[in-house]
Amino acid sequence: MARLVGLVRPLAGYMALAVALGLAGHLCATALTVLGAYGVLSVLGEAALPLVGIVVAMALCAVARGVLRYGEQACNHFIAFKLLALIRDRMFRALRRLAPAKLEGRGKGELISVITSDIELLEVFYAHTISPALIALAFCAILVAFIGSFNPVLGAYAALSYALVGIVQPWLASRAAGDDGLRFRTRSGELSGFVLDSLRGLDEILQYDQGEARLKELRARTDALTADEARLKRVAGRNAAASSAGVLLLDVGMLLLAAWLAPEGAPLAGVLVPTVALMGSFGPVIALANLGSTLQATFAAGNRVLDILDEDPQVEDVQGRAHTGFAGAAARDVAFSYDGEPVLDGITLEAPEGKIVGITGRSGSGKSTLLKLFMRFWEPAAGSVEVSGRSVSDVNTANLRALESFVTQETHLFRDSIRENLRIAKLDATDEEVETACRKASLHDFICSLPQGYDTPVGELGDALSGGERQRIGLARAFLRDAPFMLLDEPTSNLDSLNEAVILRALAREREGRTVLLVSHRASTMRIADEVVSVEQGRVC
Numbered sequence: 126m127a128r129l130v131g132l133v134r135p136l137a138g139y140m141a142l143a144v145a146l147g148l149a150g151h152l153c154a155t156a157l158t159v160l161g162a163y164g165v166l167s168v169l170g171e172a173a174l175p176l177v178g179i180v181v182a183m184a185l186c187a188v189a190r191g192v193l194r195y196g197e198q199a200c201n202h203f204i205a206f207k208l209l210a211l212i213r214d215r216m217f218r219a220l221r222r223l224a225p226a227k228l229e230g231r232g233k234g235e236l237i238s239v240i241t242s243d244i245e246l247l248e249v250f251y252a253h254t255i256s257p258a259l260i261a262l263a264f265c266a267i268l269v270a271f272i273g274s275f276n277p278v279l280g281a282y283a284a285l286s287y288a289l290v291g292i293v294q295p296w297l298a299s300r301a302a303g304d305d306g307l308r309f310r311t312r313s314g315e316l317s318g319f320v321l322d323s324l325r326g327l328d329e330i331l332q333y334d335q336g337e338a339r340l341k342e343l344r345a346r347t348d349a350l351t352a353d354e355a356r357l358k359r360v361a362g363r364n365a366a367a368s369s370a371g372v373l374l375l376d377v378g379m380l381l382l383a384a385w386l387a388p389e390g391a392p393l394a395g396v397l398v399p400t401v402a403l404m405g406s407f408g409p410v411i412a413l414a415n416l417g418s419t420l421q422a423t424f425a426a427g428n429r430v431l432d433i434l435d436e437d438p439q440v441e442d443v444q445g446r447a448h449t450g451f452a453g454a455a456a457r458d459v460a461f462s463y464d465g466e467p468v469l470d471g472i473t474l475e476a477p478e479g480k481i482v483g484i485t486g487r488s489g490s491g492k493s494t495l496l497k498l499f500m501r502f503w504e505p506a507a508g509s510v511e512v513s514g515r516s517v518s519d520v521n522t523a524n525l526r527a528l529e530s531f532v533t534q535e536t537h538l539f540r541d542s543i544r545e546n547l548r549i550a551k552l553d554a555t556d557e558e559v560e561t562a563c564r565k566a567s568l569h570d571f572i573c574s575l576p577q578g579y580d581t582p583v584g585e586l587g588d589a590l591s592g593g594e595r596q597r598i599g600l601a602r603a604f605l606r607d608a609p610f611m612l613l614d615e616p617t618s619n620l621d622s623l624n625e626a627v628i629l630r631a632l633a634r635e636r637e638g639r640t641v642l643l644v645s646h647r648a649s650t651m652r653i654a655d656e657v658v659s660v661e662q663g664r665v666c
């Protein structure tokens with residue numbers, strides 16, 4: 126809560142304004158009922174105040190109440206939505222910092238739920254929690270002083286009433302809700318992940334006739350979520366009922382206490398005004414009391430958001446080092462493990478300038494991992510991974526990215542045209558450059574055969590393209606980027622021998638002044654390599 130409140134600091138002025146307007150608004154609302162009581166007293170001849178004056182004051186309070194409430198809400202929502210924008214901005218920065226290593230194992234559906242609904246829920250905290258709590262505090266202090274001016278015992282009773290409705294009762298309600306709020310947010314994130322997973326795996330679900338089983342699981346998860354929500358709503362309902370009943374009892378108590386304390390023959394005002402003042406002044410504390418059960422879910426959402434903001438990346442970006450050109454790459458005695466599970470153990474290999482070095486090895490032997498270490502997605506546990514004789518952790522990240530192009534086993538395509546999908550490798554590439562890269566990747570003729578050519582939209586996740594076409598787009602991106610160090614992970618695994626030959630010829634032509642690390646299981650692809658190393662059980666053999 127302290128962390129969430131801390132974020133408000135830059136908007137403290139707006140918060141102060143919201144509190145001032147809210148306080149004035151609630152005072153106007155209570156003044157309406159208190160003035161009403163004085164009106165009654167005036168009619169009965171018990172108060173010396175003129176009735177017309179009271180009615181005019183009531184009208185003014187009524188209008189002012191509306192305007193002040195509007196101002197308070199406007200300020201609160203301005204603060205809330207500004208802060209949500211700020212938190213989203215921080216969240217995307219955090220995701221960029223954490224990518225790719227820390228995001229690899231995370232469920233994407235759950236991540237989406239944190240980025241969207243969890244952040245959205247913090248609106249409750251910023252618009253409906255902080256300033257109402259401050260308003261309630263100041264308002265109660267003023268009312269306790271006002272009621273206490275009639276009789277200090279009545280002031281103390283009012284203070285006790287506010288504490289019971291505004292603090293004790295919501296505290297009990299929040300204890301009754303237990304971890305329901307947290308469980309609800311967690312389960313709702315998991316459900317998003319499950320739905321996304323099912324959509325992605327639709328082909329497998331259909332092929333293996335898993336539709337029913339999947340649907341059953343979806344229903345079970347939805348039912349569990351509904352049960353959690355029903356419990357939360359039940360607690361909220363009971364909470365609201367308990368506060369209303371409590372308020373009525375406390376009002377009656379005040380009436381009895383004021384009547385009992387009033388001396389014989391004392392004016393009616395001493396009984397009526399404090400009672401009416403208390404009756405008309407529970408608004409701000411009830412607003413707090415009603416938050417009791419929803420706050421749990423809000424803090425659960427806040428925790429999930431802050432967890433991501435606080436997470437340390439596997440590797441920090443490097444800046445401020447001297448720029449380096451490319452003059453070969455090497456791995457020296459490199460060891461690496463994923464969560465304590467050793468993958469590489471003392472790997473040493475040289476990739477001199479102008480050479481194509483092939484890497485083979487059994488599936489799971491750590492070839493892709495080695496390429497990722499050259500990209501510095503992860504840090505090695507021991508040894509050093511170098512470009513141009515410098516450890517990659519000593520090269521500015523932007524510099525390293527410009528030196529390398531990495532073709533992974535899975536080419537991700539964005540929902541955009543083929544041209545724009547290619548241009549992510551070089552944002553200012555001309556159409557000729559894009560075409561030349563596509564020719565090298567044996568892709569140009571295929572693209573020209575499409576009705577909209579390079580402007581053809583790619584379907585979501587590239588479903589509209591075959592595996593081989595996507596792979597060639599990945600290669601075309603690498604050719605377009607024209608980096609001196611190419612890391613190619615199974616670049617030809619989905620290609621027929623004709624397309625493979627075109628690409629290998631292009632690679633052979635391009636090798637001048639370029640270094641290529643080429644991972645492949647295909648002997649035909651490996652023929653292009655100047656040297657082939659084999660990685661087995663984390664070692665070069």
Ligand SMILES: Nc1ncnc2c1ncn2[C@@H]1O[C@H](COP(=O)(O)OP(=O)(O)OP(=O)(O)O)[C@@H](O)[C@H]1O
Pocket residue numbers: 229230463464468486487488489490491492493494495
């Ligand atoms: N992010 C990760 N977290 C934990 N383990 C991982 C991760 N990525 C890979 N691994 C594991 O590390 C080992 C090496 O994986 P890697 O992808 O480097 O092998 P590979 O030799 O490229 O395999 P293939 O030839 O099948 O592509 C495998 O056992 C794999 O399960």
